[in-house]
Amino acid sequence: MALKRTALNAVHRAAGARMVEFGGWDMPVEYTGIIDEHLAVRTRAGLFDVSHMGEIEIRGAAALPLVQLVTSNDASRLSVGQAQYSALMYPEGSAVDDCVVHRIADDHFFLCVNAANADKDFTWIERHNTMGADLDNVSADYAQLALQGPRAASILAKVTQADLAHLKYYWFCRATCCGVEGLLARTGYTGEDGFEFYFSPSEAEGVWNGLLDAGKPDGLIPAGLGARNTLRLEAAYPLYGHELDEETTLLEAGLGWIAKLDKGEFIGRAALAGQKQHGVRKKLVGVEMNDRSIARDGYPVWMDGEAVGRVTSGSYAPFVRRNIGLAYVPPEQGQAGREIEIEIRGRKSPARIVPLPFYRRDRK
Amino acid sequence: MYPPEFLYTKEHEWIRVDESIGTIGITDHAQKELGDIVFVELPKPGDHVTAKEAMGTVESVKAVSEIYSPVTGDVVAVNSKLQDAPEKLNSDPHGDAWLVRVRLEDHTETESLMTAEQYQAYLNEEAGH
Numbered sequence: 309m310a311l312k313r314t315a316l317n318a319v320h321r322a323a324g325a326r327m328v329e330f331g332g333w334d335m336p337v338e339y340t341g342i343i344d345e346h347l348a349v350r351t352r353a354g355l356f357d358v359s360h361m362g363e364i365e366i367r368g369a370a371a372l373p374l375v376q377l378v379t380s381n382d383a384s385r386l387s388v389g390q391a392q393y394s395a396l397m398y399p400e401g402s403a404v405d406d407c408v409v410h411r412i413a414d415d416h417f418f419l420c421v422n423a424a425n426a427d428k429d430f431t432w433i434e435r436h437n438t439m440g441a442d443l444d445n446v447s448a449d450y451a452q453l454a455l456q457g458p459r460a461a462s463i464l465a466k467v468t469q470a471d472l473a474h475l476k477y478y479w480f481c482r483a484t485c486c487g488v489e490g491l492l493a494r495t496g497y498t499g500e501d502g503f504e505f506y507f508s509p510s511e512a513e514g515v516w517n518g519l520l521d522a523g524k525p526d527g528l529i530p531a532g533l534g535a536r537n538t539l540r541l542e543a544a545y546p547l548y549g550h551e552l553d554e555e556t557t558l559l560e561a562g563l564g565w566i567a568k569l570d571k572g573e574f575i576g577r578a579a580l581a582g583q584k585q586h587g588v589r590k591k592l593v594g595v596e597m598n599d600r601s602i603a604r605d606g607y608p609v610w611m612d613g614e615a616v617g618r619v620t621s622g623s624y625a626p627f628v629r630r631n632i633g634l635a636y637v638p639p640e641q642g643q644a645g646r647e648i649e650i651e652i653r654g655r656k657s658p659a660r661i662v663p664l665p666f667y668r669r670d671r672k
Numbered sequence: 673m674y675p676p677e678f679l680y681t682k683e684h685e686w687i688r689v690d691e692s693i694g695t696i697g698i699t700d701h702a703q704k705e706l707g708d709i710v711f712v713e714l715p716k717p718g719d720h721v722t723a724k725e726a727m728g729t730v731e732s733v734k735a736v737s738e739i740y741s742p743v744t745g746d747v748v749a750v751n752s753k754l755q756d757a758p759e760k761l762n763s764d765p766h767g768d769a770w771l772v773r774v775r776l777e778d779h780t781e782t783e784s785l786m787t788a789e790q791y792q793a794y795l796n797e798e799a800g801h
Contacts, residue, residue, distance in 0.1 A: 326707070337707075337734065338707055338734075341707060341708050342707055342708050342732075342733040342734060343708045343733060344708075534707065534733060534734050537734075538733060600711055600755070601711065601713075602710070602711055602731050602736075604736060623733055623734075624710040624711070624731075624733050626708075626733070631711075653729070
């Protein structure tokens with residue numbers, strides 16, 4: 309099957325981006341270099357084309373009951389204009405996908421889901437829609453840009469009239485940016501302040517160039533999926549297919565905070581309640597290498613002469629300048645400070661368990 | 673761009689042979705493909721390496737890549753500067769950031785390697801796919 313392309317594909321190629329396949333999409337992995345782009349987002353700002361992400365709309369009188377049934381967080385607590393991190397759930401307590409649920413109106417929800425999972429998610433929600441909510445997979449109707457970094461708000465203020473000072477973290481509004489109307493959310497996947505703008509793909513080039521021009525004096529540069537991954541790893545945000553999959557429950561992934569067991573019945577609730585009582589099988593921990601070697605997805609974790617777990621993500625972390633990773637280990641062996649070994653191409657390298665996240669921004 | 677005095681492999685290593693000593697590195701194409709290089713693992717002086725077999729690893733932020741030796745022989749020198757400054761492989765892959773020097777056991781092994789012109793044609797062909 310041919311790779312899908314975002315509306316900005318030619319723009320990325322003309323800018324000299326290196327392109328890779330990701331989740332069935334032909335996406336820019338880097339422009340000037342992952343380290344350069346990562347540091348720009350931490351210290352200035354970066355602009356990401358994340359139009360590959362999927363969008364699903366749920367409407368009607370049955371919208372809230374359906375969202376409450378298929379997701380783990382409590383959407384009834386959302387005000388109109390507010391968003392929450394959540395997960396679409398399997399009965400086993402694991403995630404079909406992780407997502408951001410936006411409440412556009414009392415009876416209208418907008419879900420942002422992972423690109424590779426969008427069709428699977430939609431089918432899953434549809435299958436559980438016995439209450440008759442209106443469902444739409446609108447992934448093809450939206451471009452999505454993420455403007456991230458400490459200067460994101462001041463850059464965005466140049467191209468929108470939206471009241472950014474009063475748009476709080478995980479809130480959104482209808483807004484016009486660079487002359488184009490869309491949904492503007494103060495969300496992101498980098499650990500920095502920032503915004504995500506959802507709008508018509510036919511306007512993608514104008515908004516992309518408009519933001520880059522507005523941000524040029526502030527050092528805004530385009531950033532690719534490579535930096536997006538190292539940024540989310542420093543912030544210890546999970547990535548579906550790595551920290552999250554069908555075999556891993558929310559509690560094991562450290563996402564108990566989005567599993568609202570007291571909100572009423574939802575898919576996976578019983579399994580999570582059981583685990584809460586009887587304990588989890590594994591625990592997600594942060595690891596840091598004690599030498600210059602780099603842990604990667606799938607590498608075995610050793611403790612006291614036994615292979616006890618696996619790395620799920622690992623990289624050199626450009627801002628904290630350490631070799632870090634996320635790994636699953638037995639829950640009783642996951643204390644921060646423990647010395648461990650990571651098996652790298654047949655050789656064991658010394659590492660230790662460290663507290664998460666690796667990076668947390670200073671909030672004023 | 674690709675020095676005419678080097679020979680090249682399909683795995684994007686280069687070798688410059690002076691008498692019986694071969695200096696080995698990775699090509700500019702290789703460093704560009706990898707992106708920011710952050711770790712290099714090399715054999716030690718005295719180690720024996722074999723043509724077409726892995727002799728070390730280069731890691732960028734996003735990927736791990738094995739380095740294959742273009743020739744067979746004993747390692748006589750290792751570029752120790754790369755341990756603390758692997759990013760030199762991005763800035764000067766054909767010069768200061770050579771990897772190892774090997775005493776060649778069999779000069780005929782170099783006959784199957786590509787010239788600079790052949791390597792450039794090989795890259796063009798790969799890019800065309």
